[in-house]
Amino acid sequence: MRRLSTAYAPVAAVIVAVIAVLVWFLPSYYTGLLTLIGIYALVTIGLNLFMGYAGQVSLGQAAFVGIGAYTSAVLAVKLHLTPWLGAVAGAVAAALVAFALSFIVLRLRENLLALATLALGIVINVVFNEWDFIGGSSGFKGIPGFALGSFVFDQRAYAILAWVLVGVGIWFAGNVVQSTYGRALIAVSAGELGAQALGVNSEGLRRQAFVLSAVYAGIAGAVYASSFTYIDPTSFGFLLSVNFVLMSVIGGLRSLWGAVIGAAIVVALGQILQTVIPLVLPGARGDFQSFFLGVILVAMLILMPRGLTSRFASDGAA
Amino acid sequence: MTAALWQYFLGGVVDGAIFALVAAGFVLIYQVTGIINLAQGEFVMIGGMTAAALTTGGMPVVGAAAIAVVVAATAGGLTYLLAIRPARGGTALTLLFITLGVDVALRGLALFVWGTNPYSLPPFSAGNAIVVFGGALPPQALWVLGTDVLVFAALYLFFRHTRMGTAVRAAVANPPIASTFGIPLRTFAFGSFVVAAAIGGLGGVVITPIPGVQYDAGLTYGLAGFVSAVLGGIDSLPGALLGGFTLGIVEHVAAGLLSPGWDQGIGFFILLLVLVVRPQGLLGRAARRA
Numbered sequence: 053m054r055r056l057s058t059a060y061a062p063v064a065a066v067i068v069a070v071i072a073v074l075v076w077f078l079p080s081y082y083t084g085l086l087t088l089i090g091i092y093a094l095v096t097i098g099l100n101l102f103m104g105y106a107g108q109v110s111l112g113q114a115a116f117v118g119i120g121a122y123t124s125a126v127l128a129v130k131l132h133l134t135p136w137l138g139a140v141a142g143a144v145a146a147a148l149v150a151f152a153l154s155f156i157v158l159r160l161r162e163n164l165l166a167l168a169t170l171a172l173g174i175v176i177n178v179v180f181n182e183w184d185f186i187g188g189s190s191g192f193k194g195i196p197g198f199a200l201g202s203f204v205f206d207q208r209a210y211a212i213l214a215w216v217l218v219g220v221g222i223w224f225a226g227n228v229v230q231s232t233y234g235r236a237l238i239a240v241s242a243g244e245l246g247a248q249a250l251g252v253n254s255e256g257l258r259r260q261a262f263v264l265s266a267v268y269a270g271i272a273g274a275v276y277a278s279s280f281t282y283i284d285p286t287s288f289g290f291l292l293s294v295n296f297v298l299m300s301v302i303g304g305l306r307s308l309w310g311a312v313i314g315a316a317i318v319v320a321l322g323q324i325l326q327t328v329i330p331l332v333l334p335g336a337r338g339d340f341q342s343f344f345l346g347v348i349l350v351a352m353l354i355l356m357p358r359g360l361t362s363r364f365a366s367d368g369a370a
Numbered sequence: 371m372t373a374a375l376w377q378y379f380l381g382g383v384v385d386g387a388i389f390a391l392v393a394a395g396f397v398l399i400y401q402v403t404g405i406i407n408l409a410q411g412e413f414v415m416i417g418g419m420t421a422a423a424l425t426t427g428g429m430p431v432v433g434a435a436a437i438a439v440v441v442a443a444t445a446g447g448l449t450y451l452l453a454i455r456p457a458r459g460g461t462a463l464t465l466l467f468i469t470l471g472v473d474v475a476l477r478g479l480a481l482f483v484w485g486t487n488p489y490s491l492p493p494f495s496a497g498n499a500i501v502v503f504g505g506a507l508p509p510q511a512l513w514v515l516g517t518d519v520l521v522f523a524a525l526y527l528f529f530r531h532t533r534m535g536t537a538v539r540a541a542v543a544n545p546p547i548a549s550t551f552g553i554p555l556r557t558f559a560f561g562s563f564v565v566a567a568a569i570g571g572l573g574g575v576v577i578t579p580i581p582g583v584q585y586d587a588g589l590t591y592g593l594a595g596f597v598s599a600v601l602g603g604i605d606s607l608p609g610a611l612l613g614g615f616t617l618g619i620v621e622h623v624a625a626g627l628l629s630p631g632w633d634q635g636i637g638f639f640i641l642l643l644v645l646v647v648r649p650q651g652l653l654g655r656a657a658r659r660a
Contacts, residue, residue: 109463111470156646162462163406167600168645171638174593178635189631290589294470301467333482340482346475353468354457 060226060308064219067312071215075208083207087279089312089319090214091272096299096311097221098268104305105229106261107241108158109166112173113296116146116266118288119176120273122186125195125283135198139274146270147263149176154259173293180285191284195277210279217275221268222308228264229308237261238306291342298349304359313360321345373504378626379619380505384580385594386618387514388414391521391573392595393602393610395566398525400604401542402562404462408469409449411592412476413567417442417574418583419480422489431494435575439568445476446567450560473592480585488584494576510579517576518611521569525607593634594621597641603654612652 071090075083095117102108123145124138133141157168181189198205198213205213228234239247240254247254277283295318303314325341333340352359392410399407417438424434453472457464494513499506529535541548541558549555574583574591594617602613617637625633644651 109466156642160645160649163466164600164645164649166463166466167406167596168642170593171597171641171645175635175638175642178632178638182629182631182635291474294474297467297470340478343475343478343482346471346473346478349471350453350468350475353460353464353471354453357457357460357464 390614417571442571
């Protein structure tokens, strides 16, 4: 990487600026949703580097979000460490776990890699559930918030923080995918043997992309823990991992903006369905929405397997 | 201690019997289509739910069971026609994600139809627990084990002793060549989904009197079923049987010794080990390609 590209920077800066203004006018409920979208978008950007660009698959990404969240929460509650350092520690912890596990799971490919990452996500969730030191199944309450000086973060500040992280995350990922490194990732996804023949170290690249995706998830987890002040194992289960896949697929696997769009659509859709379904089908409960999310996932994969953004852009070529 | 261990072991045998049925569904679909169907566990839930809901509504168990199997098989067929077939030509991952979507959708649909309440089904035969060397086994366990025997025997006879079974094996061995001999690959793919779902549904009917059933039960069955299938070898029906019972017993004994919450974690830890040490599973053949 000779010089950092700024290709993604202007749009990212505009989005962050818009959010920073918007939060002063939105009711707090919507500000909370914006924060959630930002956190999920951050995870999905990382996931897209690993799934979309490097052509791998992870059905256990929620586990890394959980590791980030728990690391930050435990350090803050038990050692009174500021969440700023907690977020760094969360990213490092997620990265270390991903690095160690990569020697096991990345020996596999495609279907078997999907099963292995799914298994890994569930094993890590069982550890969250059974380890009493980190709260076991009752979770962790009273997680301290972020603060700058004497200003303790409120809803608005979290929305802005989440979206600043999305902006930085996109800018960084944009640099990754436009570098020789990113082109090597795409080469790996197009065919590992061919990439190796061209001198690409595919094993190292897959590992790095996996670890990088865990870093994104770990940071997102730390922000999640502090902004909601409460976490428990069910927050990071298999269904959240499925949701990340959904966001990734809807936005477009090989697109960075797609990650943001996918996260926004899935969160918004969840809200809309929760409101609309009881009106249309009086007997139906709000959580019937998972039926529609499943159907949408199937329909997207059949009709637009490359995601919504495939119409507009060719992020990082293909 | 020994008595407790033996009791855990017996509990594991019952779990293993249902895992083996789900695993058989995975293997059938994977063999014929190359797809890992993550929705497989939902057919167990659909079978159990349909039978329990109809029986609660006053229908005799036999009729409810028959309808439940048909409903599950229909769900399997529709899964193929509506979700899998339109995406043919998609990559392995696209198809895997599609089955994931089907899984989520079926669970949501079950929530809509049956709500969140747990349903139960009376045992098929009355009587006290059967005592086996000092351990207790519910009478219903014999129905589950008997279903295993029936299903696996039927599959064995079909694949080894019928013309159509031979044709399916030819289609699995070499699809293009089988196709040139007039073997209808797509019909077989459809059939594999219907049969796998029917087996899952039947499993759901016979197991439900023991643990009960609710709308989100399919996830657990599905996960355990594919751990069993991978453990035994995803291209081997005997492997499904072996993998199912191995997983059921190991999970149950380990959870009994540690704490109940660990059982799923242990199952998946085994999956990780198997994937690394012997990705083709206990009885499977080495992967066709890297």
